[in-house]
């Protein structure tokens with residue numbers, strides 16, 4: 001396994017990580033334990049979860065799965081989403097962040113979180129209040145590093161400025177949606193992260209499974225897949241998209257790889273990417289996904305991939 005620095009920090013994370021929104025939602029407790037243990041066995045150390053994934057169940061399953069191997073894992077979780085019915089049961093106020101971290105630590109069964117991420121912006125809380133609360137958690141040893149998710153470049157810039165101005169711990173990473181079919185971050189966020197040394201943790205790297213080539217044009221999605229379960233994902237399965245992915249899968253197969261490996265290897269060509277959190281419902285998927293770290297795509301490969309996807313055509 002290849003290890004990369006998370007942004008400009010000294011923390012080493014596996015280039016391929018595991019995403020936890022399937023834990024408690026597609027993978028039960030036993031399956032989550034098998035997925036995470038297989039991941040750790042093959043050197044995948046980065047596990048991403050969030051308080052809101054299955055209302056805390058994902059964190060609980062992650063905690064049970066890593067018990068006894070805590071020192072091998074880098075656990076990333078998130079705070080911001082609604083966890084109860086009261087006004088302060090969500091957001092990025094000092095009040096909710098401190099309640100949130102205590103609850104996450106309890107569910108994870110650990111006394112520290114490696115990377116604590118704010119899940120999205122909270123326009124109702126000053127960034128200084130959020131950063132001061134996170135900085136306290138770092139100084140108390142409950143949290144080792146902090147990051148953000150779904151922030152625009154200017155919002156990270158504002159947070160870096162605020163941290164610098166008040167001598168507070170800065171964000172070292174951002175978690176945006178990024179995959180072969182959704183390159184919106186390439187316009188501004190990606191160059192911003194390159195310039196300021198913020199590590200990118202792309203989410204939905206397989207476009208929720210579409211990029212594995214498991215969905216075929218003109219065929220209904222198999223029932224035991226995410227699109228089989230999710231009408232929202234089924235809406236994204238257009239004929240044009242699935243035909244292009246089919247061609248990508250063929251291109252990868254000719255080179256001895258799967259379509260999913262191609263999608264992940266492509267993300268790893270971006271040096272701003274620190275670790276890729278691919279979701280999984282089976283241990284075999286983690287194994288296959290980890291193989292992507294061994295495939296080095298060339299400049300010529302990247303051009304051919306863009307041609308298949310019609311990237312030039314759309315511009």
Ligand SMILES: NC(=O)c1ccc[n+]([C@@H]2O[C@H](COP(=O)([O-])OP(=O)(O)OC[C@H]3O[C@@H](n4cnc5c(N)ncnc54)[C@H](OP(=O)(O)O)[C@@H]3O)[C@@H](O)[C@H]2O)c1
Nearest residue numbers: 019020021203204205206207208209225226278279281285
């Ligand atoms: N920060 C945020 O706002 C945010 C938002 C979304 C996600 N995330 C994070 O990003 C992670 C990944 O995102 P995601 O789960 O939405 O999308 P994803 O990683 O693009 O897709 C994961 C799905 O693809 C399928 N899959 C994975 N590996 C496969 C393989 N080798 N072969 C065939 N199918 C495979 C599995 O679905 P099936 O087996 O069920 O078909 C799996 O659940 C999440 O777990 C979460 O940690 C963060």
